[in-house]
Amino acid sequence: MKKIGNQTFKxxxxxxxxxxxxxxxxKESDGPLAKYFDVCLExxxxxxxTWEKAESKxxxxxxxxxxxxxxxxxSSIDFLFAGDLLNQCISSxxxxxxxxxxxxxxxxxxxxFVEGLxxxxxxxxxxxxxxxxAATSSHFCSAEKQFRFPLELGxxxxxxxxxxxxxxxxAVLAKDGIGPYITHVTxxxxxxxxxxxxxxxxxxxxxxxxxTILTHLKDTGRKPTYYDAIITxxxxxxxxxxxxxxxxxxxxxxxxxxxxCGVLMFDKEKxxxxxxxxxxxxxxxxxxxYFFNQLKEKKIKKMLLVATxxxxxxxxxxxxxxxxxxxxxxxIEI
Amino acid sequence: MGEFLSSIDYWMFLKAFIIxxxxxxxxxxLIDKTKLTPARILVLYVTTGAILGGLGIYKxxxxxxxxxxTVPLTGFGNxxxxxxxxxxxxxxxxxxxxxxxxxxxxxxxxxxxFGYIASLVSKPKMKKQ
Amino acid sequence: MENLNTNKDYQKYVNKKSPNSPxxxxxxxxxxVGGLICVIGQIIYDxxxxxxxxxxxxxxxxxxxxIFLSAFLTAINxxxxxxxxxxxxxxxxxxxxANSIISPAMEYKSEGYVMGVGAKMFTVxxxxxxxxxxxxxxxxxxxxxxxxxVIMLV
Numbered sequence: 001m002k003k004i005g006n007q008t009f010k011x012x013x014x015x016x017x018x019x020x021x022x023x024x025x026x027k028e029s030d031g032p033l034a035k036y037f038d039v040c041l042e043x044x045x046x047x048x049x050t051w052e053k054a055e056s057k058x059x060x061x062x063x064x065x066x067x068x069x070x071x072x073x074x075s076s077i078d079f080l081f082a083g084d085l086l087n088q089c090i091s092s093x094x095x096x097x098x099x100x101x102x103x104x105x106x107x108x109x110x111x112x113f114v115e116g117l118x119x120x121x122x123x124x125x126x127x128x129x130x131x132x133x134a135a136t137s138s139h140f141c142s143a144e145k146q147f148r149f150p151l152e153l154g155x156x157x158x159x160x161x162x163x164x165x166x167x168x169x170x171a172v173l174a175k176d177g178i179g180p181y182i183t184h185v186t187x188x189x190x191x192x193x194x195x196x197x198x199x200x201x202x203x204x205x206x207x208x209x210x211x212t213i214l215t216h217l218k219d220t221g222r223k224p225t226y227y228d229a230i231i232t233x234x235x236x237x238x239x240x241x242x243x244x245x246x247x248x249x250x251x252x253x254x255x256x257x258x259x260x261c262g263v264l265m266f267d268k269e270k271x272x273x274x275x276x277x278x279x280x281x282x283x284x285x286x287x288x289x290y291f292f293n294q295l296k297e298k299k300i301k302k303m304l305l306v307a308t309x310x311x312x313x314x315x316x317x318x319x320x321x322x323x324x325x326x327x328x329x330x331x332i333e334i
Numbered sequence: 335m336g337e338f339l340s341s342i343d344y345w346m347f348l349k350a351f352i353i354x355x356x357x358x359x360x361x362x363x364l365i366d367k368t369k370l371t372p373a374r375i376l377v378l379y380v381t382t383g384a385i386l387g388g389l390g391i392y393k394x395x396x397x398x399x400x401x402x403x404t405v406p407l408t409g410f411g412n413x414x415x416x417x418x419x420x421x422x423x424x425x426x427x428x429x430x431x432x433x434x435x436x437x438x439x440x441x442x443x444x445x446x447x448f449g450y451i452a453s454l455v456s457k458p459k460m461k462k463q
Numbered sequence: 464m465e466n467l468n469t470n471k472d473y474q475k476y477v478n479k480k481s482p483n484s485p486x487x488x489x490x491x492x493x494x495x496v497g498g499l500i501c502v503i504g505q506i507i508y509d510x511x512x513x514x515x516x517x518x519x520x521x522x523x524x525x526x527x528x529x530i531f532l533s534a535f536l537t538a539i540n541x542x543x544x545x546x547x548x549x550x551x552x553x554x555x556x557x558x559x560x561a562n563s564i565i566s567p568a569m570e571y572k573s574e575g576y577v578m579g580v581g582a583k584m585f586t587v588x589x590x591x592x593x594x595x596x597x598x599x600x601x602x603x604x605x606x607x608x609x610x611x612x613v614i615m616l617v
Contacts, residue, residue: 025460026460027460027462044460049573050573051573052573140460140461141458141460145570149372149566149587150458150566150567150569150570150571150586150587151458151459151460151461151543151566151570152458152459152537152540152542152543152562152565152566152569152570153372153543153546153562153563153566153567153587154537154542154543154544154545154546154547154549154553154554154559154562154566155372155543155546155547155550155554156365156484156489156546156547156550157547158366158369158484159481159482159483159484159485160481160482166460193470193473193474194470194471194473194474195473195474195477197369199369200477200481203477203480203481207473238477238480238481238482241480242476242477242480245480246467249467322470337513338509338510338513341509341513342509343509346505346509347502347505347506350498350501350502350504350505351498351499351501351502352498353501354497354498354500354501354502354556355493355494355495355497355498355501355552356494357497357555358493358494358496358497358498358549358551358552358554358555358556359490359493359494359497359551360551361493361551361554361555362486362489362490362493362550362551362552363486363490364551365484365489365550365551366483366484366486366489367486372554372559372563372587373563373587373588373590373591374590375551375554375555376554376555376559376560376563376588376590376591377590377591377594377595379555380591380594380595380598381594381595381598383595384595384598384599384602385598385602387602388598388599388601388602388605388606399501400505400508401501401502401504401505401507401508401525402498402501402502402505404504404522404525405500405501405504405525405526405529405556405557406497406501406555406556406557407555407556407557407559407560407591409557410526410557410560410591410595411595411598411599413522414595414596414598414599414602415598415599415602417599418599418600418602418603418606419602419603419606421603422603422606422607423606426607427607429603429607430599430600430603430604430606430607431600431603433599433603434595434596434599434600434603435596437519438526438595440523440524440526440527441523441526441527441530441557441560442592444526444527444530444531444561445530445534445560445561445564445565445588446564446584448530448531448534448561448565449534449561449564449565449568449580449584450568450580450584451534452534452537452538452565452568452569453565453568453569453572453576453580455538456537456538456539456540456569457569457572458540458566458569458570459540461543
């Protein structure tokens with residue numbers, strides 16, 4: 001592995017994404033990407049008593065599913081990176097506590113999935129074992145409860161608000177394999193443009209996404225059109241259009257290849273999700289479901305996956321802090 | 335029942351409808367324009383009601399619109415102020431600490447008790463939209 | 464396009480970029496739902512006055528009835544749908560105050576009946592009681608000092 005440019009690491013031995021799994025809730029399975037997900041839940045409680053338990057069970061199921069699909073025995077997994085939005089990442093640690101896999105909990109808010117892919121591929125490239133897992137989860141109800149209001153409160157969501165995706169995603173990374181390969185990783189810097197409105201996350205995170213995308217392109221000397229797809233995690237409709245606007249002012253024309261998982265996840269008009277999807281599972285499930293399928297079928301050959309996160313909590317919001325954004329990118333090629 | 339129906343002042347219904355509606359519209363404009371959270375709006379309304387009640391202004395609105403003025407949260411604030419003034423006139427200094435809750439005890443207790451019952455018999459459900 | 468280097472410029476740009484709430488539609492819905500709730504209150508009020516209840520007691524009966532209605536609708540998972548439609552129309556009447564006590568009680572049931580339901584019940588409505596009651600104490604003290612309604616002094 002060597003560092004190129006300012007922030008990008010080029011892997012000497014590109015790491016294969018062996019298999020992915022995704023599990024989503026009812027609303028997500030009513031959306032346009034339904035057929036790409038492995039498991040669609042009818043009941044957001046998932047047979048459990050609380051939202052938190054349901055989220056843990058989802059991450060457990062997604063890891064079990066990815067292990068089954070990849071046919072790798074659990075004992076061969078050398079490490080697992082996982083994280084989520086709930087305080088101290090309880091969904092992840094409770095969901096996987098029975099697995100007996102070396103566990104490294106990470107927090108990158110909604111950028112967690114790509115953060116896991118990035119760290120996992122760097123470890124494997126460095127020779128630390130053969131197989132690793134990156135996983136994440138989020139749940140609309142547990143996120144509303146923690147960050148916003150009780151579900152039964154009769155309030156209105158402003159048009160800039162985004163809808164937390166209920167779901168979980170997991171991917172098995174392998175040192176040896178036939179691709180799709182993770183070839184470059186670009187960890188992001190925190191960018192905070194002073195946005196304070198927790199109902200406008202897309203605008204808060206978009207500058208971080210632009211920073212990471214443009215840095216990646218500069219570091220690698222690639223043009224946007226090198227990629228078949230440049231995909232951000234959960235900027236939603238407003239964030240997406242900000243990325244397009246601002247990258248243009250920097251002299252980059254992204255519109256032909258750029259899209260956002262939060263935009264793809266829901267049908268904005270029919271599902272009334274306002275500015276689109278968000279949450280750790282947004283980027284995770286859309287990649288694991290839709291894009292991994294496209295890579296396998298060679299419909300997309302090169303993609304840059306850029307997950308975005310808002311690094312705040314309700315205390316920082318109440319104390320009047322602005323929302324620091326972050327974005328991590330991995331370049332995936334076949 | 336027929337006697338009750340014939341006793342109704344339908345003009346009062348219209349006034350209650352319009353004044354109650356207007357109070358809600360003011361809050362809606364505040365929510366949409368200033369991004370104030372619901373809790374802040376409720377605090378603003380109850381405090382405004384208490385101040386207007388204390389100044390003796392709110393009672394004119396109550397006389398005019400009946401429940402159009404008492405049902406919105408400004409009415410709750412007014413009720414607190416009204417109760418406190420009555421109690422102060424009766425018992426003096428201590429009244430300031432007794433009158434408010436005394437006058438609105440029914441509403442507060444009902445909300446707490448029904449809330450507790452609701453939590454026993456029901457649980458939250460995923461929002462569809 | 465304008466320079467967005469400073470946070471202020473970016474905020475301005477974001478404000479322009481973000482769609483506004485459909486304020487006319489929201490106000491219309493808030494108006495008729497809010498008005499309707501008040502009329503329901505008025506019907507209850509008129510009925511109990513007709514039955515010969517004293518005015519103060521009747522006002523309390525109106526409050527308790529509407530709070531019960533709100534609790535019922537919250538418990539059958541309907542109030543949040545009305546709230547989404549009507550916004551301030553269901554928030555501002557006493558129904559909204561009740562909903563803001565009942566909804567956290569239900570939500571935090573999973574943390575137990577004492578520290579969940581009992582403690583979290585006031586996460587949204589607590590401030591209303593704190594400010595409402597504190598304001599009433601101040602009104603009482605001011606009245607005590609001047610022993611007359613303040614308006615008479617102005």
